[in-house]
Amino acid sequence: MTIANLIRILTGALEGDRELRESLPGLMKEADRAWRRADRRIERSRMAAQAAMGILEKVRINALAVQMDEFLQEYETLKHVDLEDCREFIQFRADPLDQKRLHTLVDMYDRIRDAGTVGYSARTDSTMLFGPGLLTWYARTPDFHFDEDTLRSGSVDALHEALKDLQTFGDKVTEICSRLQSIRHAAEKAADVMFDLSDLLDDCTENIRRLRKSRGTDWTAYTPGEKLAVARGVQVAELMQDMADFHVLTEEAEVKESLVKATKHAREVIHELGA
Numbered sequence: 001m002t003i004a005n006l007i008r009i010l011t012g013a014l015e016g017d018r019e020l021r022e023s024l025p026g027l028m029k030e031a032d033r034a035w036r037r038a039d040r041r042i043e044r045s046r047m048a049a050q051a052a053m054g055i056l057e058k059v060r061i062n063a064l065a066v067q068m069d070e071f072l073q074e075y076e077t078l079k080h081v082d083l084e085d086c087r088e089f090i091q092f093r094a095d096p097l098d099q100k101r102l103h104t105l106v107d108m109y110d111r112i113r114d115a116g117t118v119g120y121s122a123r124t125d126s127t128m129l130f131g132p133g134l135l136t137w138y139a140r141t142p143d144f145h146f147d148e149d150t151l152r153s154g155s156v157d158a159l160h161e162a163l164k165d166l167q168t169f170g171d172k173v174t175e176i177c178s179r180l181q182s183i184r185h186a187a188e189k190a191a192d193v194m195f196d197l198s199d200l201l202d203d204c205t206e207n208i209r210r211l212r213k214s215r216g217t218d219w220t221a222y223t224p225g226e227k228l229a230v231a232r233g234v235q236v237a238e239l240m241q242d243m244a245d246f247h248v249l250t251e252e253a254e255v256k257e258s259l260v261k262a263t264k265h266a267r268e269v270i271h272e273l274g275a
Contacts, residue, residue: 001027001030001033001034002034003034003038003166003169003170003173004170005030006027006030006031006034006166007163007166007167007170009023009024009027010024010027010159010162010163010166011163013159014156014159014160014163024151024152024159025148025151025152027151028147028148028151031144031166035141035143035144035169038141038169038173039141041173041177042139042141042173042176042177042180043139045139045176045177045180045181045184046135046136046139046180048180048181048184049135049180049181049183049184049187050135051184052183052184052185052187052188052191053135053183053184053187053248055187055188055191056187056188056190056191056194056248059191059194059195059198060109060194060243060244061109061112061113062113062198063194063197063198063201063240063244064105064106064108064109064110064240064244065106065109065110065112065113067198067201067202067205068102068105068106068201068237068240069106069110070205071201071204071205071208071233071237072099072102072103072106072237074205074208074209074212075208075230075233075234075237076099077212077217078208078212078217078218078219078230079217079218079219080218080219080220081219081230082219083096083097083231083234085224085227085231086227086228086231089228089231090228090231090232090235091235092231092234092235092238093238097234097237097238098241101241102237102241105241105244109244134249134251134253135180135183135249135253137253138176138179138252138253139176139180141173141176142168142169142172142173144162144165144166144169145161145165146158146161146162146165150162179253179254182255183248183249183253183255186248186255186259186260186263187248189263189267190243190248190259190262190263193243193263193266193267193270194240194243196266196270197236197239197240197243197266197270198240200232200236200270200273201233201236201237201240204229204230204232204233204236205233207229207230207232207233208229208230208233211226211229211230232273235269239262239265239266239269242262242265242266243259243262243263243266
């Protein structure tokens with residue numbers, strides 16, 4: 001029996017339906033079954049959210065520890081780079097690429113990869129996104145606060161409290177599952193974007209490597225198209241930095257708005273590039 005049916009029966013009993021009132025003692029068993037179903041539903045939602053976040057963490061670790069490191073090694077060999085030459089075609093940040101910050105991210109993710117660790121404490125200053133403990137803490141199935149004795153011989157006030165408890169339970173389960181689904185969807189979208197950015201950055205790194213070997217390292221000697229190939233890598237690196245430099249979840253287990261905005265912006269750029 002669903003929570004909605006339990007609520008209807010209890011409501012009818014309170015409105016004076018004798019037959020429904022006599023059936024109330026048996027509702028506790030149905031309430032327990034509903035609780036078990038809700039518990040399994042929440043656990044499935046939690047595991048799906050956790051799995052999606054795990055995929056995102058893995059792609060971020062590889063992108064920052066390996067691919068960004070390779071890009072920076074190639075990019076930093078170039079001399080006299082002036083990205084203003086490409087600003088007509090590429091929207092960069094107002095500030096120049098923060099290479100020092102990118103190196104910090106590379107070092108941090110490289111240490112995480114080497115340690116083979118996954119997860120973080122939500123109260124640390126780490127930029128890691130994946131908090132299995134946080135999800136477990138949030139995705140706790142709420143309990144009922146009434147028992148069979150209340151349903152069997154409880155006062156009208158006690159039955160009203162049981163009815164309120166059922167309504168609160170149903171609302172809370174819906175809220176928990178909806179939030180876990182939002183987390184899963186946000187992580188899946190972010191992972192898809194990170195995969196695309198990683199592919200783009202690999203191509204940009206290879207472009208710089210070929211240019212360096214065939215044309216040298218002097219930016220001023222490059223054609224407009226060659227400069228654009230280098231600048232595109234800087235643009236992708238900026239987008240990847242935005243995708244890496246924050247928690248995915250707040251301490252209240254809500255998706256951070258910064259992740260949603262960064263994912264949306266990066267996806268728009270990827271679509272503009274036709275990638």
